[in-house]
Amino acid sequence: MSNNATVNFPFPSKGYDSRRAYADLEPLTTPACLNVRAHSGPLGRATGGARPALTPAYDAVLAGPLQWLGWLDCGYGDQVAHEDNFQYDDGPLSTRDETMWPSAQAGLDVQAGRVRLSVLDELKLSGQPNLGGDTWNNFTLSAMLEWNYATSGQVKLWAGSDNTGADGAMVIFNLTSTPVEFPGLGYATSISITLQAGGAPQTWSTSYGPLWLHTSAEISIVADAAGVRVAWGGREILSAPRVALAPCECAGFAMSKSNPNSPVIPDSFVDIRIAAWRLSATSSAGVIHRRLAAVAGNRVYASGADGAWSGVAIDSEELAGASLVAADRCNGKLFVLDGENGWCCDATDATNRIRPWTPRRGLLPTRCRMIANWRNRMVLAGNPDDPQNYYLSRQDDPWDFDYGQADAKSAVRGDMATAGRIDDPITALCPLSDETLVIGCGRGLWVLRGDPAQGGLAHQQCTHTGIVGPNAWTTDPQGNLYFLGEHGLYVMSNGGSPKNISADRIAELQTGLCMGEGCYATLAFDPRRWGVLVFVTSPLGASGPHWFYDIRNEAFFPERYPAAVGPTCAAYYAAEDCSRRNLLLGGTDGRIYEFDDELSADVAGGQQHDIESYVWLRSSKPTGGVVAGLCAELAAGGVDFALHAGASTADAMSAPAHATGEWHAGINAPCLTRARGRVHMVKLSNSAARKWSIEQVHGTTSG
CATH class of the missing domain: 2.60.120 (Jelly Rolls)
Structure with a gap:
């Protein structure tokens, strides 16, 4: 048998x-x-x-090792909003701390929270170029004007393509005061308001007798699809069709005053002031495109509107020479930190694609090395001079870092908020949801729940592990956070307590990682293969071992790649063309790589490598x-x-x-x-x- x-x-x-x-x-x-x-x-x-084999996703070789890799949608309208109540110390407007008017001409001064003129009979200009770094057609521009009883003067408000407003829309407020002849007393006042908006100028005027004591009012100009309108004291007084207005990039004001009654009235009695200036605008929406973006060799690259990757930098501007940079998208633009400065990158701008990230209000925190978009706020951290602090821009406005304003969207700084600073240097910013931001540190994790401008608080979630680097984390579609900690790979669900999922399997990760200068730890979720890639690359490009964590089987598989692959960074590119959707790896040789299930060998550094x-x-x-x-x-x-x-x-x-x-x-x-x-x-x-x-x-x- x-x-x-x-x-x-x-x-x-x-x-x-x-x-x-x-x-x-x-x-x-x-x-x-x-x-x-x-x-x-x-x-x-x-x-x-x-x-699967690794192969270049595109033919182009960039100017150096990849420093960042990701994508953004661009072409839709952006919001531009600014309000200035001129709450600066007294002195010239152009030199006040955190002023948005560095180009203000001499003679425009701040006194008691008002912009005033220190000279007579000269038109003084103040304009702010490139508000929000965008162009816009629809806007509301207003100012609160004040004047003394016997003043003559002029105020211009304008929005246009440059600092003159000549090709945009302008409203001109003229004030004339004349003494009433004896036996009358006081001054008769006449006001004329003129609208210039591409067509024939239109003027509205009124006059007041000597007993009129009203000496302030708000003036506004609104431009939208219905036309251009001017309101005075809350009442519409002028309107005009929209005729060939240029796309606006700048807005500002000009002022002058005179004393035609001198020496009857002392100059100190003659005054015209601006108490507040407000702009709200929406940039023009175009055709929305999804674009691949990368930083390599300190240059910024982006695919074209058709998705083609040319490998040509979008601008000649060079970033600081950091081994890795941080970037995230907001309102159709890419905001980049290079460890020294901040940059705004607009792939749709034909002439000025990279410009310094200079806020309209407040100052951009310097030397930050981490950035994340959370609740449509740009969150910055990693300043070596204040490593425990974090900074949030105004909600919906990455150009406003004026902290502590009295509204729910105000910009926030950790040490000034109820949430407070973190008690350990920050190593990673991980947005999980609109309600939860995980803040990784060297030895612990904090969770910021709720908007700190609306009472949100930071809680220490664990003290036994942190996150080893700014890119050593990723999320899956279920909202789970995976991160590389001091003793392995962890998963964190719904902002709860982290669980070490490698401790009982992978001794190589359990012994801990030493992440020195030039060592790259990057995590990326691959939805095509339903797993998490853990990439660890040394300064010399020595690769691995890397790890593929199979979520379906809760299994780890070690991998090694050619040295030219690295990778130094990675991102899943959800391209508009479904055939181009794949996990992309940033190579040390300036190439962008992808996994290919059909190939039988790696192609890296221009050579074939058997697996x-x-x-x-x-x-x-x-x-x-x-x-x-x-x-x-x-x-x-x-x-x-x-x-x-x-x-x-x-x-x-x-x-x-x-x-x-x-x-x-x-x-x-x-x-x-x-x-x-x-x-x-x-x-x-x-x-x-x-x-x-x-x-x-x-x-x-x-x-």
Whole structure:
């Protein structure tokens, strides 16, 4: 009677385990593997095999190692909003701290929170170029005017393409005061308001008798699709059709005053003032495009509106020479920090694509190295002079860092908010949802819940681990946060307590990571392969081991890539063209790489590199006898095999092979052998330009 039986050697879909003793390994795990995954092929079936090959996603080679990689949508309208109540110290307007009027002419002074003129009979101009760094057609511009009883003067408000407003819309307020002839007393006042908006000027006027004591009113100009309108004291007085207004980039005001009654009235009695100036505008929306963006060799690159990647920098401007930069998108633009300065990048601007990120209100925090868009606020951190602090722009307005304003959208600074500063240097900013911002530190995690301008608070979530670097985190579509901590890979759900998911499997991560200068730790979620990539690259470009964490199987697989790949950064590009959607890796050689399930070898640095892959298969049940035959069915490609036997797993792995050969796609003929031992293992390996994956491997045992 035959004692033959069949034993399976399944692919280790539960991944690599270097923590447990060989005798205690869990089913479907392996003590050794490299460059394999449990799901392979374009459809991602559960046929274990070699990892997908790496190849350049684009032909272009950029000017240096990739420093940042991502994408943004651009072409839609942006909001421009500014209000200035001139609450500066007394002195020239152009020199006040944090003023938005550095180009104000001499003679425009701030006194008691008002802009006043220190000279007579001269028109003084103040304009702010490039408000918000955008062009806009629709806007509301207003000013609160004040004047003394016997004053004559003029105020102009304008918005246009330059600091004159000549090609835009302008409203001119003229005030004339004349003494009433004896026996009357006082001054008669006449006001005329003229609208210039591309067509024929229109004027409204009124006059007041000597007993009129009203000496302030708001004037506003509104431009939208319906036309251009002027209001005085809240009442519309002028309107005109919109005729050939140039797209606006600048707005401002001009003032003059005179004393035609001198010396009857002392000059000190003659005064006209602006108490507040407000602009609200919407930039013109165009065709919305999604664009790939990158920073390499201190230059910024972006794909064209058609998605083509030319590899030509969008501007000649060079950033500071940091090994990595930080960037995030807001309102259709890319905001970049290079460790010294901030930059605004607009891929749709034909002439001025990169400009300094200079806020209209407040000052941009200097030397920050981290940035994130949370609640449509730009959050900055990583200032080496204040590493525990964080800074939030005004909501919906990345050009306003005027902290502590009395409204719910105000800009916020950590040490000035109820939430307070973090008690440890910040290493990462991780937005999870509109309500939750995780702040990683060197030795702990903090969670900011709710907007700090509306009473949101920061809570310390854990003290046993932090996040090792600004890019060492990612999220999945379920809102889980994965991050590389001091002792491995962690997952954090809904802002709760983090769980170490590598501690009981991967000793290489459990021993801790030393992230020195030039070491890059990057995490990226790959929705096509439903896993998290953990990339660790050294200063010299030595690659790996990197890790693929298979979320479906909760399994880790180690990987190595050619040195030219690195990577230094990574991002999933959700391109408009579905065929271009893929996880992209920023190479140390200036190329952008992607995984390709169809190729059989890596292509990196202009050369082909065969993928060295291997995996040890353990039997699904104890064999404890003789394996007399070995069969396999491959889903694709070809792979070398070797059957090993021994008294233990370690003995079998070190013993000479009892049988070797090569399997090909399809069902292979049985390999007859006589391999005796308590433990049998099959090693699959490949070092040639072959793509392989297996359906099943099984053996026949005899007592």
